[in-house]
Amino acid sequence: CALPILFLQHLGRATSLTRGRDGTGHYSDPALKIYGNISPLGAMAPVACGAALASKIRKEHAVAMTYIGDGGASVGEVHEALMMASVMKLPLVLVIENNQYAYSTPVAKQFIVKKLSDRAIGYGIPGITVDGTDVEEVYHTCKQAVERARAGEGPSIIESITMRMHGHAAHDNAWYVPKELLESWKKKDPITLYETKLIGEKGVNGKAIEEIQQRIQREIEEAALAAESVPYPPGEEALLGVYA
Incomplete structure (x- = not known):
């Protein structure tokens, strides 16, 4: 799912995939053929x-x-x-x-x-x-x-x-x-390992990786701010869609 969708879901906002009823990863996105966890x-x-x-x-x-x-x-x-x-x-x-x-x-x-x-x-x-x-x-x-x-x-x-x-x-x-x-596994962080491989074996510039990290950080912050601006669902909607 796109970052805005993830933040809406985890912040329990009205327009989230579960309409604010779940703040975890228990959601589905039929358009992307993702089934609820x-x-x-x-x-x-x-x-x-x-x-x-x-x-x-x-x-x-x-x-x-x-x-x-x-x-x-x-x-x-x-x-x-x-x-x-x-x-x-x-x-x-x-x-x-x-x-x-x-x-x-x-x-x-x-x-x-x-x-x-x-x-x-x-x-x-x-x-x-x-x-x-x-x-x-x-x-x-x-x-x-x-x-x-x-x-x-x-x-x-x-x-x-x-x-x-x-x-x-x-x-x-x-x-x-x-x-x-835990200490031994910290040395096996896949992100760090792949960054090292990209620089050492693939010829990727360290600055390029830094720019990617900065871009990702901006996207995260923008998605979080956008989700925070969306209201929570009204309380009276809590019983809608309940069939059992």
Whole structure:
């Protein structure tokens, strides 16, 4: 979504995608074919599976892609979705962000396989593990999976190895994560790593990167100010659109 739309949503303004009823990421944008997020992320796999099935029936040649964490990958809905998607060869790409922790549970206590992508073997579909801090590796791997799905060859699983650098939510200070682990992952910031690569290997001028950063900062500030000028929805609208 565009920055103005994001700020309207998170500030709960009247013209936001949820008309001020939700201040988080639980929104959809039908025009962009973005489906509303479900908090238990594993439950998004069947939703994406349904979207992929609809695309196949309508011959739209679209590909459904959804992202879940290592914790979300443990729920039954994910297995059900992958069973259906693999048997029906649905155009689906499931990205599993291996964050090392689900809430406070480390991956060693979540699953016994060495790689979550190995689960793809049981469904007879491709599974690949990538370095989630490598921008180009992630891009090219996802591109290949999307092209494969669009060609009618079925779903894929992509496991992205990364690290959740904060607690699960604002109330969680991540006391259970060893400080030295967080410190080691700080050195793998994908933005910093890619900036270094652009300058060192791609011949990009450091000043050009600085100008991009300044432009982005201006766009953020302008979008925030624009959203703040939009009023909140009137209280009497709170009960509109309630059907249960």
